[in-house]
Amino acid sequence: MDVEEAFQVVGEFGAYQKRAVAVLALTQVYMACQSMLVVLVGASPEVHVEKHDGVHSPVTFFGDVDSIVTEWLLVKQQSYKVSLAGSLFFVGLLLGSFVLGPLSDTVGRRPVYLTALFLEVLLGYVTAASPSYEVFAASRLLVGLMNGAIGLVCFILTQEYVGKSYWAVTGTLTSMTFAVGIALFAALGFVIRPWRTLATAANTWGVLCFLLSTCVPALSTTLPESPRWLYCRRHTRRAQEVMRYMALMNGRPAHKLTLRPAGGGSGGSGGSGILQLATHPLLRLRTFLLMYVWYACSLVYYGLTLGAGDVSGNRYLNVAMSGLVELPAYPLCVYCMNRPWAGRRKSLSAFLCLSAWACLGAIFIPEDAETSLGVTSLALLGKLTVSAAFNIVYVYTSELYPTVVRNAGLGVCAMSCRVGGILAPFVPSMRALAAAVPFSVFSLSGFSAGALVLLLPETLGAPPAHTLEQLQPGSRRVLENKKLHGNKCESRMAGRCRVCCRHALKRTRISNFAQNSRPNRCYSGGWFLEKLPS
Incomplete structure (x- = not known):
C-alpha cells in the first residue's frame, strides 16, 4: 500500500495524531506572543518635552507605562524605532x-522545527535582557x-501527520490557536506591566513547547518525522516504522501495514525545489498568483492587528478583541471549504472581498468620538474575514503543491507574505497623511487578491500530489481496486462523486471500472474514475 492507504489503516486522525497536533497548536500560541510582543512592549504613553532657550529638557511621561519607549526615550524623532523593531521581526520571518x-524539504521537517524552536527560545531571552535598543532590534530580527521556519514546518506537520480529509481541520486549528495566543498575550500584558518581565513570561511558553x-515520551507527545516526507523521499522503511508506531499508539x-516503494521522481532537494517553482510552467503560474494573495492577506491581517493598539480605547482590550474576533471565522471557513458549492477557491475569494468591503466602508465614516465605535466594528469585521482568508490560503496552498516541493512552495509564498508583514506596521501610521489612507490600502489589496484567486484551480476532492509528475494531466496517481457501477461511486472520493459521476456517464461511455483507473475531473468540477488505456 502507499502512504494514503496506510492512513486508512493507521487512522486518519487517531489519538496519537491528536496529541501531536495539540503540541504543534500550542507552539502557535508561543509564535503569536512573539509576533505581538512589540505591540505591548513598545507602548508609547503621553509624553511632554519642554524647550528652554532652544534646548530640550528631560522627557516627562504621563501614565504608568514601562516599555522600550520609556526606557530608551523613543519619542519624537526616535519614535520610528518602535515600528522599525516590528518590521525587523517580519524581515526575519521573510528570511526564515x-x-x-x-x-525542511531536504533534511526533514523534524530537525528544522526543533532546532529553530530551541534557538528562538534562547533569542527570546536575549530580547528580554537587551541592554540597549540595538541589541533588542537585532534579537527581534533573529x-x-x-x-519563520517554525511557522511553515509547524503547519506542514499538522497536515502530514493526518489523512487528507482532515487537512482543513488541522490547518484551521493552527490558525485558531494563533488567534487565541494573541488574546492570551493581551491578558498577560494586562497582568504584567514591566516590559522585560512580560517578554520573559511570554518566552517561557516556548520552553514548554520544546519539552x-x-x-516527554510518557505523554506520547514526542514528534516523529513526517511519514509523507519520508515516503516521497523514498525512505520507505523509516516511513513504515513511523506509520506502525502511529497505529500502535x-x-x-500494525502487523499488516507494509508500504510499497514510492513511484515517480523524488523532486530533488530544497534548493532545486525552489528552482522547479520557477521552471515548471504550472507551478510558476500558481506561485506568482499565490505570492500576491499571501502578500495581500498578510498586509491586511497584520495591518489591522498591529493597528489595534492605536485605536481609541483600552490598548489591552483592543489587542485581545483583535484576536478573539477571529475565532468565529474558523468554523465558518471550514464549513465553506468543504462544501461543493464553495470549495477552497471561491471561499478564499469571497472572504478577501468581504474584508475589502469592510475596510472600504470604514473610509466613509468620519473619525470622531461618536463614530469611533463604527470604525472599530468595521475594522474588526475586516479582521474576521481576512483571518478566514488567511486560514484558507494556508490549506489551499499546501494542496496546490506536491509533497516534494510543498515546503519550498510555502516558503516562497510566505516570503511574499512577510513583505506584507514588513509594510504592515507602517500602514496605520499613514493616517497622518489622511485618515482614509490605511483603509484604502487594505481595501484595494483585498479586492485585487480576491479577483486573482479565481484564476487558480479548485482542489476540493482532488487526491494529493506527491511528485511533479502527478501534476501533469493524465498522470495522476492510480486508484486501485475501485469500481464504478452505474451511477454509484464506490471509491473513497467523498459524496461529490455520486453527483459528478452521473455527468461523467453522460459524456463518456463508461460502464464498469476495474483496477486500471485514474481520477479525472468532469465539467461540473467534481471527480470521477476514468479507465486508463490498455
Whole structure:
C-alpha cells in the first residue's frame, strides 16, 4: 500500500495524531506572543518635552507605562524605532521562510522545527535582557528568522501527520490557536506591566513547547518525522516504522501495514525545489498568483492587528478583541471549504472581498468620538474575514503543491507574505497623511487578491500530489481496486462523486471500472474514475 492507504489503516486522525497536533497548536500560541510582543512592549504613553532657550529638557511621561519607549526615550524623532523593531521581526520571518523553510524539504521537517524552536527560545531571552535598543532590534530580527521556519514546518506537520480529509481541520486549528495566543498575550500584558518581565513570561511558553516536542515520551507527545516526507523521499522503511508506531499508539493493528516503494521522481532537494517553482510552467503560474494573495492577506491581517493598539480605547482590550474576533471565522471557513458549492477557491475569494468591503466602508465614516465605535466594528469585521482568508490560503496552498516541493512552495509564498508583514506596521501610521489612507490600502489589496484567486484551480476532492509528475494531466496517481457501477461511486472520493459521476456517464461511455483507473475531473468540477488505456 502507499502512504494514503496506510492512513486508512493507521487512522486518519487517531489519538496519537491528536496529541501531536495539540503540541504543534500550542507552539502557535508561543509564535503569536512573539509576533505581538512589540505591540505591548513598545507602548508609547503621553509624553511632554519642554524647550528652554532652544534646548530640550528631560522627557516627562504621563501614565504608568514601562516599555522600550520609556526606557530608551523613543519619542519624537526616535519614535520610528518602535515600528522599525516590528518590521525587523517580519524581515526575519521573510528570511526564515525563504532559507530555513525549504531546508525542511531536504533534511526533514523534524530537525528544522526543533532546532529553530530551541534557538528562538534562547533569542527570546536575549530580547528580554537587551541592554540597549540595538541589541533588542537585532534579537527581534533573529527571533523572526526562527519564527519563520517554525511557522511553515509547524503547519506542514499538522497536515502530514493526518489523512487528507482532515487537512482543513488541522490547518484551521493552527490558525485558531494563533488567534487565541494573541488574546492570551493581551491578558498577560494586562497582568504584567514591566516590559522585560512580560517578554520573559511570554518566552517561557516556548520552553514548554520544546519539552513537549522532545522530552516527554510518557505523554506520547514526542514528534516523529513526517511519514509523507519520508515516503516521497523514498525512505520507505523509516516511513513504515513511523506509520506502525502511529497505529500502535492509536490502538490499531500494525502487523499488516507494509508500504510499497514510492513511484515517480523524488523532486530533488530544497534548493532545486525552489528552482522547479520557477521552471515548471504550472507551478510558476500558481506561485506568482499565490505570492500576491499571501502578500495581500498578510498586509491586511497584520495591518489591522498591529493597528489595534492605536485605536481609541483600552490598548489591552483592543489587542485581545483583535484576536478573539477571529475565532468565529474558523468554523465558518471550514464549513465553506468543504462544501461543493464553495470549495477552497471561491471561499478564499469571497472572504478577501468581504474584508475589502469592510475596510472600504470604514473610509466613509468620519473619525470622531461618536463614530469611533463604527470604525472599530468595521475594522474588526475586516479582521474576521481576512483571518478566514488567511486560514484558507494556508490549506489551499499546501494542496496546490506536491509533497516534494510543498515546503519550498510555502516558503516562497510566505516570503511574499512577510513583505506584507514588513509594510504592515507602517500602514496605520499613514493616517497622518489622511485618515482614509490605511483603509484604502487594505481595501484595494483585498479586492485585487480576491479577483486573482479565481484564476487558480479548485482542489476540493482532488487526491494529493506527491511528485511533479502527478501534476501533469493524465498522470495522476492510480486508484486501485475501485469500481464504478452505474451511477454509484464506490471509491473513497467523498459524496461529490455520486453527483459528478452521473455527468461523467453522460459524456463518456463508461460502464464498469476495474483496477486500471485514474481520477479525472468532469465539467461540473467534481471527480470521477476514468479507465486508463490498455
